[in-house]
Amino acid sequence: RFYDSAGDDLYRSWYDHAAMMGTGYYNYAKGFSQYRGFASSGNDRAVLFDSEYDDYIHALAMSVYMRGGVMYQEANAFDEVQARGINGGINTSVVQAVDYLLSLVGDWD
Numbered sequence: 001r002f003y004d005s006a007g008d009d010l011y012r013s014w015y016d017h018a019a020m021m022g023t024g025y026y027n028y029a030k031g032f033s034q035y036r037g038f039a040s041s042g043n044d045r046a047v048l049f050d051s052e053y054d055d056y057i058h059a060l061a062m063s064v065y066m067r068g069g070v071m072y073q074e075a076n077a078f079d080e081v082q083a084r085g086i087n088g089g090i091n092t093s094v095v096q097a098v099d100y101l102l103s104l105v106g107d108w109d
């Protein structure tokens with residue numbers, strides 16, 4: 001789990017590692033099957049990268065989760081979320097009404 005600071009933060013998550021960074025800090029984790037980022041204050045952004053497998057993204061009112069292969073990624077309460085479907089596989093998205101800026105980049109059905 002990654003938690004933001006009081007300032008502007010960036011959370012980036014791949015199938016095998018994740019990082020959250022902001023002014024004065026950089027947190028990194030690798031080798032887990034789940035990565036979760038949590039935002040609170042500031043202008044916080046998240047970028048989720050797909051895997052080479054078939055991936056699924058579900059965007060809810062305040063959170064986005066992506067799963068595929070053996071990975072699970074989640075972004076909660078961010079101001080902006082970008083999901084990048086660029087690594088292959090058949091990617092599927094389900095988007096409900098969201099309260100943040102959501103960008104789907106690459107191949108998403």
